[in-house]
Amino acid sequence: MTENALPYDALLLCSFGGPNATDDVIPFLRNVTHGKGIPEDRLAEVGEHYHRFDGKSPINEQNLALVAALQRELKNRGIALPVVWGNRNWHPYTVDTLRDSSAFGAKRVLTLVTSAYASYSGSRQYREHLASAVASLGEDAPHIDILRPFFNEPGFIAANLAAITEAGATLPGGIAGAHIVYVTHSIPDAMQDASAVTGPGYREQHEDVRVVLDAALRELTGGEVASSLSYCSRSGNPNTPWLEPDVNDHIEALAAAGVTKIVIAPIGFISDHMEVAFDLDVEAMETATEHGIAAARAGTVGVRTEFVAGLVDMIMERAARERGEDPSAVTTGALGAFPDEAPAGSCRMRHGEVTGIPVLAGPHD
Numbered sequence: 001m002t003e004n005a006l007p008y009d010a011l012l013l014c015s016f017g018g019p020n021a022t023d024d025v026i027p028f029l030r031n032v033t034h035g036k037g038i039p040e041d042r043l044a045e046v047g048e049h050y051h052r053f054d055g056k057s058p059i060n061e062q063n064l065a066l067v068a069a070l071q072r073e074l075k076n077r078g079i080a081l082p083v084v085w086g087n088r089n090w091h092p093y094t095v096d097t098l099r100d101s102s103a104f105g106a107k108r109v110l111t112l113v114t115s116a117y118a119s120y121s122g123s124r125q126y127r128e129h130l131a132s133a134v135a136s137l138g139e140d141a142p143h144i145d146i147l148r149p150f151f152n153e154p155g156f157i158a159a160n161l162a163a164i165t166e167a168g169a170t171l172p173g174g175i176a177g178a179h180i181v182y183v184t185h186s187i188p189d190a191m192q193d194a195s196a197v198t199g200p201g202y203r204e205q206h207e208d209v210r211v212v213l214d215a216a217l218r219e220l221t222g223g224e225v226a227s228s229l230s231y232c233s234r235s236g237n238p239n240t241p242w243l244e245p246d247v248n249d250h251i252e253a254l255a256a257a258g259v260t261k262i263v264i265a266p267i268g269f270i271s272d273h274m275e276v277a278f279d280l281d282v283e284a285m286e287t288a289t290e291h292g293i294a295a296a297r298a299g300t301v302g303v304r305t306e307f308v309a310g311l312v313d314m315i316m317e318r319a320a321r322e323r324g325e326d327p328s329a330v331t332t333g334a335l336g337a338f339p340d341e342a343p344a345g346s347c348r349m350r351h352g353e354v355t356g357i358p359v360l361a362g363p364h365d
């Protein structure tokens, strides 16, 4: 049987974007932090992280690699679906990509947002961004659908599991006895609360992944698995509460409790972009070394075959549903598949704050 992705005629990979050169850094950071109240000194500090890498974030090449991997997987399955790429905060901007796609005849575009978990930052903000791109294209805009969050897609889990076991194998004595330090991006407590209003919140989605991965690791190793979830990359006003513990404080506390080896597993990110390359590989690794802990950083899912195949499964499942079929949504863990359309009031920046900003894939309020 030949598979097809109808009614879709393109897949848009929609991501964060990052600077490609020194001169891009400040304008990129202005785009990201526009209206967000991030203090100047935090911006200067984050600018320094990028300058350590000559102003070039690895994120763009990683997204291009994911585009290529998705194209390969689709082609191998005999599915004709062009994959295009657009960003929220840097070139190529989503609006430009969609204008081009439309010029080439795309009428209905399925969007894969590069955030695995739902919160304002990973979900609603992208839905606002896509609505604004569509509005500015007017009649030329294709119809856009958005794939649900994929944190509990089995391929995402399998890819993380493989990455953790590979990293664990590099530790002295292997993974046995290592504490698994799962890490994700911190968000303000208010954003966390707002993410939990209409369904399982951002933290709960990660906890679900942690439980599933721990169980799989236990099965693989035949031993006990100790783990915890911690957070990196907090910003904003220091007086505003964000999700804790910070990964560095947490590693310090683990050392004080007698832990001697850890795997740092960045389950909150899909590629080794700047948060991973600096906040984990530089800062968290330094913290571990200072405290006498042997640490191995697990890779992100990147373009691992399990992950890419799982994404294509999700694409085909969604396409089938849009054709009126009733495909089953396969998920791991206890939370089930998130809905295709976000519920009213979900994933606001703050609970109860109605901004009136239009969104796609869900009601505006």
Ligand SMILES: CC1=C(CCC(=O)O)c2cc3nc(cc4[nH]c(cc5[nH]c(cc1n2)c(C)c5CCC(=O)O)c(CCC(=O)O)c4C)C(CCC(=O)O)=C3C
Pocket: 016, 017, 018, 019, 029, 032, 033, 036, 038, 042, 043, 046, 057, 058, 059, 114, 115, 116, 119, 121, 122, 185, 186, 187, 188, 233, 234, 235, 236, 268, 269, 270, 273, 274, 275
């Ligand atoms: C949950 C989440 C993800 C994970 C989901 C996902 O993967 O999408 C994520 C990803 C990313 N965040 C990124 C970069 C930045 N995020 C910032 C600021 C913020 N992030 C937030 C949350 C998240 N962010 C929040 C609540 C803020 C505060 C301001 C605001 O409410 O928006 C700032 C401003 C400076 C600072 O304050 O640090 C920068 C530069 C990059 C690109 C990296 C690269 O260039 O390689 C990526 C992939």
Ligand SMILES: [Fe+2]
Pocket: 185
């Ligand atoms: Fe961020």
